[in-house]
Amino acid sequence: MTETSRNSAHEGGQPGRIGIGLELDATHLKILEVLRENGRISVAALAERVGISRANAYTRFEALRADGAIKRFTAEIDHVRAGLGITALIFVTVRQQMWRQFRAQLAAMPEVEYCAITTGQHDAMIQVRVTDVAAVHTMVTDRLANIPAVKATETVFILDEVLRRPYVLPSDRGPGRSARRPAHDPADSPGSGGPAGGSGGARSSGGEVPLGMMRFVGAAEGRAQLQRDA
Amino acid sequence: MTETSRNSAHEGGQPGRIGIGLELDATHLKILEVLRENGRISVAALAERVGISRANAYTRFEALRADGAIKRFTAEIDHVRAGLGITALIFVTVRQQMWRQFRAQLAAMPEVEYCAITTGQHDAMIQVRVTDVAAVHTMVTDRLANIPAVKATETVFILDEVLRRPYVLPSDRGPGRSARRPAHDPADSPGSGGPAGGSGGARSSGGEVPLGMMRFVGAAEGRAQLQRDA
DNA sequence: GTTGAAATTAGTACGAA
DNA sequence: TTCGTACTAATTTCAAC
Numbered sequence: 080m081t082e083t084s085r086n087s088a089h090e091g092g093q094p095g096r097i098g099i100g101l102e103l104d105a106t107h108l109k110i111l112e113v114l115r116e117n118g119r120i121s122v123a124a125l126a127e128r129v130g131i132s133r134a135n136a137y138t139r140f141e142a143l144r145a146d147g148a149i150k151r152f153t154a155e156i157d158h159v160r161a162g163l164g165i166t167a168l169i170f171v172t173v174r175q176q177m178w179r180q181f182r183a184q185l186a187a188m189p190e191v192e193y194c195a196i197t198t199g200q201h202d203a204m205i206q207v208r209v210t211d212v213a214a215v216h217t218m219v220t221d222r223l224a225n226i227p228a229v230k231a232t233e234t235v236f237i238l239d240e241v242l243r244r245p246y247v248l249p250s251d252r253g254p255g256r257s258a259r260r261p262a263h264d265p266a267d268s269p270g271s272g273g274p275a276g277g278s279g280g281a282r283s284s285g286g287e288v289p290l291g292m293m294r295f296v297g298a299a300e301g302r303a304q305l306q307r308d309a
Numbered sequence: 310m311t312e313t314s315r316n317s318a319h320e321g322g323q324p325g326r327i328g329i330g331l332e333l334d335a336t337h338l339k340i341l342e343v344l345r346e347n348g349r350i351s352v353a354a355l356a357e358r359v360g361i362s363r364a365n366a367y368t369r370f371e372a373l374r375a376d377g378a379i380k381r382f383t384a385e386i387d388h389v390r391a392g393l394g395i396t397a398l399i400f401v402t403v404r405q406q407m408w409r410q411f412r413a414q415l416a417a418m419p420e421v422e423y424c425a426i427t428t429g430q431h432d433a434m435i436q437v438r439v440t441d442v443a444a445v446h447t448m449v450t451d452r453l454a455n456i457p458a459v460k461a462t463e464t465v466f467i468l469d470e471v472l473r474r475p476y477v478l479p480s481d482r483g484p485g486r487s488a489r490r491p492a493h494d495p496a497d498s499p500g501s502g503g504p505a506g507g508s509g510g511a512r513s514s515g516g517e518v519p520l521g522m523m524r525f526v527g528a529a530e531g532r533a534q535l536q537r538d539a
Numbered sequence: 540g541t542t543g544a545a546a547t548t549a550g551t552a553c554g555a556a
Numbered sequence: 557t558t559c560g561t562a563c564t565a566a567t568t569t570c571a572a573c
Contacts, residue, residue: 103391111386118348118382123567132541137568148390152348153475155380156341161333162479168427168434185472189481194472197398199465204398208477235429242415242424245383247438249392251419351549362559367550 101146106131108250110139111148115245118152155245163190163208166237167215169223170201177228184226190218201233212236331376336361338480340369341378345475348382385475393420393438396467397445399453400431407458414456420448431463442466 101107109129113120120128126136143149158166173181185194185205193206209215215234223229331337339359343350350358356366373379388396403411415424415435423436439445445464453459 101390108391111384111391114384115386116381116383118384121567133568134542134570135540138540146390148387150385150387151346151475152382152384153346154341154344154348154382156345156476156478157378157380158476160331160376160378161338161341161476163477166425168425182471190477191472192474192477194470195396195398195467196469196471197465197467199463203471205472210479233429235427237425237427239426240424241412241426241433242421242435244422245381246386246388246391247393247420247422248386249440353549363550364552364560365558368558 101142101148103148105250107139107143107148108248110136110143111248112250114149114152115248118154155243158208163210165209165211165215166240167207167209168235168237169205169207169219170233170235171203171205171223171229172200172231173202174228174230181226181228184228188218188222190214206237331372331378333378335480337369337373337378338478340366340373341478342480344379344382345478348384388438393440395439395441395445396470397437397439398465398467399435399437399449400463400465401433401435401453401459402461403432404458404460411456411458414458418448418452420444436467 103111106129110125113125113128122136122140123133125140126133129136131139158164171181181203185191188207190207190209191205192208194203196203207215207218209218215236219232219234223232333341336359340355343355343358352366352370353363355370356363359366361369388394401411411433415421418437420437420439421435422438424433426433437445437448439448445466449462449464453462
């Protein structure tokens with residue numbers, strides 16, 4: 080229920096159908112644009128803001144929902160007012176072939192708001208919200224340390240959340256640049272084929288990383304099985 | 310409009326009033342609980358699910374909105390279906406006394422979905438969503454590198470988003486544990502007073518960090534002025 | 540894909556407990 | 557404060573164009 084979609088996989092929509100199920104046109108994107116800023120707007124008002132008829136808005140709204148382009152509607156809550164003033168990032172190194180266990184344990188931790196599998200030095204990044212700094216320490220040393228799948232952790236505190244956009248859309252880019260494929264020199268790509276298939280040469284540097292350097296690989300050993308493990 | 314609230318500051322609610330403006334009781338939390346999972350629920354249905362009258366639900370709903378506990382309602386969008394299949398984290402080291410410029414430049418980058426100021430090796434972490442890997446490279450080398458405030462970057466790709474909860478609430482914890490202050494030994498805190506006032510001793514380690522180690526400081530030089538700079 | 544009308548539901552205001 | 561009810565306004569649905 081709380082699991083998000085895989086980057087490269089579908090999420091239980093129509094079984095057998097992997098790719099896109101709905102071709103999003105400019106109007107669809109416009110609807111998403113309005114909806115991400117005001118998720119409680121009525122469809123009637125939405126139609127007016129987008130510039131289409133109400134019936135059309137209802138049809139498209141329902142299509143976006145059914146297709147999965149809109150996953151859910153949610154309220155953005157002020158964590159500080161809700162009593163969770165401390166936010167931390169915990170970078171986790173996961174023991175190989177224990178991803179499934181790691182995922183299961185994560186689901187049982189209510190203070191975890193976000194978890195992503197990453198390339199680079201660590202294997203996963205989790206964001207937690209707790210009441211005080213001590214709770215972070217408890218979380219890392221007591222709860223995470225007791226998971227066999229967790230090999231090592233590194234914790235960082237979030238001092239300030241500068242920016243949070245309610246989901247980026249390709250239409251955010253100016254009309255001059257293509258949304259599908261921004262203009263660039265095709266020769267200077269660091270690696271083609273996407274990160275999910277990443278298994279290129281190891282370029283792990285120890286100290287300060289110069290501008291633009293990417294940690295593309297380094298902890299990919301246990302990640303190949305990720306696709307079928309969980 | 311897209312700026313989120315400071316961890317330790319208010320956000321333009323009632324001027325002069327810093328702390329909490331509304332004491333949240335169990336019913337308020339219950340409302341938030343429902344609303345974060347279904348932001349489009351009608352107040353009538355909300356009242357029924359929470360177990361209060363409609364009039365009461367309207368009053369509390371409005372109070373939560375006015376107080377700022379609910380910041381906004383938004384639609385969760387499937388970035389892959391929207392055409393932004395690549396997600397990356399860029400860790401940025403910011404040149405001292407250039408935070409204001411850094412923040413301003415960030416606002417002009419539509420592909421940035423989230424940016425947080427952190428403790429640890431780097432100063433900020435930004436999450437970007439783009440169409441392909443090449444766009445990440447372009448973003449880092451062309452756009453970020455041209456910001457004088459940016460000293461160094463380190464990029465990591467997100468292979469999978471395992472978990473995303475629509476905002477964690479203190480009520481997520483079981484009823485046995487206190488929401489305000491979880492039971493723990495007060496002596497084993499890594500540092501008291503919260504991370505916002507962080508200026509403790511430097512404990513920066515170079516290689517693999519053992520379990521539970523925290524990068525509490527290390528790049529705090531330019532961060533003290535953060536409170537008044539931007 | 541659009542417009543317009545009917546049915547339903549949502550939002551407001553009030554007095555009572 | 558909270559609840560219940562009645563009133564008003566809006567939204568959603570469904571029809572025909």
